[in-house]
Amino acid sequence: MDRPSLDLPAAFTQPPASPPLPVPGFDAAGVACGIKPGGQLDLALIASPVPCVAAAVFTRNAFPAAPVLHDRALLRFNAERIHGVVVNSGCANACTGTQGRANARRMAEWTEQALDAGEHTVFVMSTGVIGVQLPMERLATGIPQLVARLRPDGWQEAAAAIMTTDRFPKWASATLEIHGHPVTLTGIAKGAGMIHPDMATMLAVVVTDAAIAQPVLQQALVQACDHSFNRISVDGDTSTNDTVLLLANGLAGHPAIDQAQGPAYTAFLDALTQVAQELAKAIVRNGEGVTRFVTLQVEGAMDDHQAHQVANAIATSPLVKTAFYGGDPNWGRIVCAVGYAGVQVVPERTRLTVRRGEPQDGQPELELFRDGTPTGYAEEEAAAIFADHRITVRVDLGLGTGRATVWTGDLSHGYVTLNGEYRT
């Protein structure tokens, strides 16, 4: 009962058409070291011989995985002398106790030694099954191989090596000029399941040659995440391992950005947000079993927070998501989700419109619900919109100026198959 992937547009099944841009001073690589049983790539490294300033955002799950604990401490104590990040897939190193902590630390140390970098200079990320210890002997042989493969154009294989149930590797790049100096950003990400705001289950690494002070870099990352990774939802689960890491090595040579305002900061933030949004939206299109990409726009709320809450209620409703899967214009389920979002709404003021594609595609809107009742729209017009693989749903609460956009997918047989059978 899985929809064959062949039915899906390329953006749901294939990596971006344009390759990731190399970033001066950064190398990347991926190898298969045997953590995944099938021999797929499962270990990635991103490294910069020039020390970087680092910023990071982590899961708020109360059971943070061992690598998250390692990285939080590293960010606190040595965020300005970072040389890279090593990432494994196939094992989350979560719920693994003191042994898991020690293993995360050893994974970083082995990488620091193989890179000939100083102590406390390498971040660690893990993704995969929870409650299983890392096979350290595989890492012991894999890490030196990984360092030997490092090269400026190794991004695609690094992106492939961090995948779990992802269908395709995800990357995004952007360029800008700061004070006449060209600056590049390139990021990779993995997603698939356990995807929900407040750091969805996902890992992302973005690097740049921009020169920027650490606190400013951290602020830029938080702002960018608020409009990208924290605005997506695949299944409402917030994982133990979510991490977004941003490294900046300053090689672009422009005067360093030392405050979170002004044109240079804004230009950098825009480029970073663009990369983060591209990665976040790719994570949704590649969400476990996802066959529809839905842009939820909520406006007219009392404030932005309430708008976000309404969008999340819609994005996490299994009934709404299965209706999207079925291509069923069952908008009553959307209105119902608005009704239990727990924010102020007035049925008679609420309007619901839908259209094909993403908002920027400029397709005409069809109004379905208004004045507390269906609008008398033509059923076949609604059906044609819901048959598309990209749909935009706009809810206007008619009360204030609060607004939020959330990107989400459908809930399909593919999701159930993947997650009913993932581990065993």
Next chain:
Amino acid sequence: MDRPSLDLPAAFTQPPASPPLPVPGFDAAGVACGIKPGGQLDLALIASPVPCVAAAVFTRNAFPAAPVLHDRALLRFNAERIHGVVVNSGCANACTGTQGRANARRMAEWTEQALDAGEHTVFVMSTGVIGVQLPMERLATGIPQLVARLRPDGWQEAAAAIMTTDRFPKWASATLEIHGHPVTLTGIAKGAGMIHPDMATMLAVVVTDAAIAQPVLQQALVQACDHSFNRISVDGDTSTNDTVLLLANGLAGHPAIDQAQGPAYTAFLDALTQVAQELAKAIVRNGEGVTRFVTLQVEGAMDDHQAHQVANAIATSPLVKTAFYGGDPNWGRIVCAVGYAGVQVVPERTRLTVRRGEPQDGQPELELFRDGTPTGYAEEEAAAIFADHRITVRVDLGLGTGRATVWTGDLSHGYVTLNGEYRT
């Protein structure tokens, strides 16, 4: 990819073995009046020639359906002179504006006239598709037929007539003695989808011949719901139509219960809670696509509310629910859900145990997680427990005395099939 129902224990596919008990003074009936296209039963009536006191609990959804608005007003203005409730399936009469309100009112009036009861004496409930007006001409012919069929043993057909995607009709009865007088309670319910605490998408009607003051009846209903209907979750959606109605006609003849304390009240509350729990648990077993019945016991929380929040996070996690479906002892997902429940937890103090069956079955427990790490349990023992159709999961947060029990089901291909194709 649907599991054939044949694999499921009888409690997942068949109505209770013992028939519902008649309650003195109450009649019930169900007919097919043509709201459902397939000719199934779709209109039910429960009536008492003797006026009843009524109590009711309604959805907190901000888009309450027209019958909910009607019933709320009726409960406020005439709760001590009620003669019955008419219920249709196949159309929710929700998001139907002023016309929907008028239709709900007419449905009640026609029933009041056919029963020869006074004005403002009949409740109305509707369940089915949202955003479609009731076919009033079908009700005009159906209601007189329904009244003609009323009889003391009509409960099974009434229970069948309120079903939507339910696999089987649900009823429960209990008896008790109050001051030496035998008292009976009988209830029917429908569930299936949109099931979540705070009045899940469900309708239930319970009647009794107990003699009890209206405010006391209301308090008993709220207390019973807090330990039954508000403790179940199928898919986390709270519907526009949820209603639990309790009618008491006083024919048992004992001195009326006029305060919410003392042995008579307690005995009544216990019997009511038992009926409500039986109905609520049947709703879970018959949840859309449900193949597993899971009892979630959370204890050691800082307070009962936090315990409930943790249980709900587990009960609504798609990853946990698909693991249950797959019979996969992937307990890491349960721990992960505990971690994002938003309450105080300490990984090193959290313990997770599982066992077959329901708690009262007394099966031995298997501890899976403790001291922040897996316990070293035998994988095949865990697999055997998760292979059962009834599982009890106990999470001890090790912090306080707060506790909560929630009943939930799995997330299966059957759920996706039903809800991807329900309307079109």
